[in-house]
Amino acid sequence: MAIKTFRGGAHPPEKKDRSSGLAIERICDIKRVTIPVNQHFGAPIQPLVGVGDVVRRGQKIADADGRMTVPLHASIAGVVKKIESKTLCNNLEGLCIVIEAQEGVSGDDFMPPLDAFACGKEEALARIRAAGIIGMGGAGFPAHVKLAPSKPISVVIANGAECEPYLTIDERTMIERPEDVVEGLAMTMKIVNAPEGVIAVEQNKARAVPLLQKAISSSPRTRAGMKMRVQVLRTKYPQGGEKMLIAAIAGAEVPSGGLPMDVGCVVQNVGTLCAMVEAFRDGKPLIERGLTISGGACAKPVNLVVPVGTMVSDLIAAGATQVNEESLRKVVFGGPLMGVAVPDYAIPVQKNTSGVLFLGKEEARPAEEEPCIRCGRCMRACGCRLSPALLAVAIETDNYREAEKIGLLDCIECGTCSFVCPAHRQLVQKFRLGKQVLRSMKQKEKEAQNVR
């Protein structure tokens, strides 16, 4: 099988061996969860419960009308203690529903099972929304919107690339639950009516490949005539980026400003696929997720499944993981290249948290920004073929027209440019800021035109 990839990219140290051999542990004895109300990409939703309400596990606790919304469910049974604003893993304040376990309150409130292959498309999409499923790879895009494309889909890609260093939860999911990954892929193919399904795996996770292939060949969906296969990809960051995956597998490029469906693709994280399987088979909403806890200052790296809303501090207190306080310098939600550094442990795990990293002295060394030496490393590494060095100059000189021409809005913010920069230029950081400035400028222009 030919190993495919995209043009550009970088090779950060993988550091996955610390946790890639460890089976996923399920953490059940969490007594308190702090569930952020808005974890998805889209319009905000409102709590449906009040302080003092008794909720069962899986009960809907927040929702709203609107297409770009997904409901939220209680991840443990208990009593709603507080509904208040807290610092979340994006370092912003957000409304959270705090639920505490209580004697005598237990039980699940799941939906009835539903056969995704027998029900209609609308019914299936309604179930996916009702289960509160969003993209679990990081962006948190509502799954029921992604699975209702307005264009014909030719291939569904199961994203098991997991290109961020340290993170191993997708790898463990593929090793431990290959049948669910395949089943979820088949479901997605059924819903979007795609003729082909591809499970994309980076080369460093090759041991998951035979397991997935076996799961494909023994799947009843394959016997029913569905075409699925595994594609090995070169281990390279950011191979797991949607645009890079599509370039590698479909050989097509998502048009600037477009969506994967414009080139007939739908990309779903393997964790999301497993959540879909649970939503149909068990009627279970997305109330827990797998994540990797690792990093140089993590004394006990683990792959865990925890209820959504579990605070990292509670995981440490429960002994699920250990931190080497001596060397700890940074706590990061997500991977080391795209994750967000948070100020303390009291941050809840969300539906789209793929990992928590405790970075040590050596890794989290603050780098001093030096002047650009124009070596061009960022340009060769950029998976979007932008010119980060020139883009940074355009932004620094407030030349947003030029920045837009170079492709500021096409930047996927993967951070490869900043990673490779020998002068430690804060390139992607400038682009994040620049994008917001450019968008607000365009907004103002539009308003001015409307006034006229």
Add this chain to the structure above:
Amino acid sequence: MSDKPEKSLYLSSSPHIFSPVSVSSLMLSVVLALIPSTVYGIYLYGISALASVFVSVASAVIGEYLFRKLIKATNTITDGSAVVTGLLVALIVPPKTPLWMVALGSLFAIIVAKQFFGGLGSNPFNPALVARAFLLMSFPAAMTTWTMPNGMTVHADALTSASKAADATAAATSQIADATSAATPLGLIHGHYTVPQIAQYYGANDTAGLYRQLFLGYRPGSMGESSILLILLGGLLLLSLGVIQWIIPVSVIGSTFVFAWLFGLDPVFTILTGGVVFAAFFMATDYSTRPLTPVGQALYGVGIGLIIVVIRKFGGYPEGVTYAILIMNIITPYLNKIRTKKYGYVAPAKPVKAAKGASK
């Protein structure tokens, strides 16, 4: 267990890890790649060459340190770029250039060509080449006086017996009569000698023998530009480390070869003499003064090749590499406009259409 870690944490925007490649490690690799040529130069020209390297590097580093101190800017000598510039200056001036002149060139490169424009990464012109151009204009005699490598003898009679000697010949021969000074292959070809005559002059049996001798580097010339073999060795090291990319060296050498052939020069002789190969790997690839985009780099290389050949064929100087690169440096910002098409590039809509879309 408290919610707070024992120590306060760093907060920063991602990415949180960085590649180990730094500015100083890049500069160090360039120095490493220059070491074979430097050592060979010292072997050819002895202790005075070593002194020249030492003076050049020291004045570059000290010059940078003092200038940055004077303008109250951060100390940047640890990035190693001044060492590279100093070393390059020593390698491209004639081997027995007076040491004060070498020091002056180095200081000019660092202070005028580099720091006046804002330091590393901001200079529009290659500092080492600016130094060479400056020295060549200020001290034309010293900068065109070449020394015989240790132990090398030439057959001057090969030239005196030449039947068709141009006006320049007399000057060249009189220079050759001097035991310590020598004529470079380029000086000779500029003086309208033929390649076989030059071969004879350097004691080679035939043209192929001369090519071999030039490739290995046994001929008068500047230290760094002597041995093509050792330059290639250093160049390949830089290529394999990913410090430089192949586009510029290939386009410079390739286009020089092709244009030399088109203009009726001996193409092999053209690329083996003077600083073509050295400049292709170490000068034209200078980060701050070359274009960043692949197409821009290719055009830049071809432009350098063309100008080298035009100067050598029609110009007053025997060598054109220095000015070729400096001239192409001028248009680098324009070449940077030729960008690679971004991922998912969509051709902009027709103006009429765009206006329609905007009014929506």
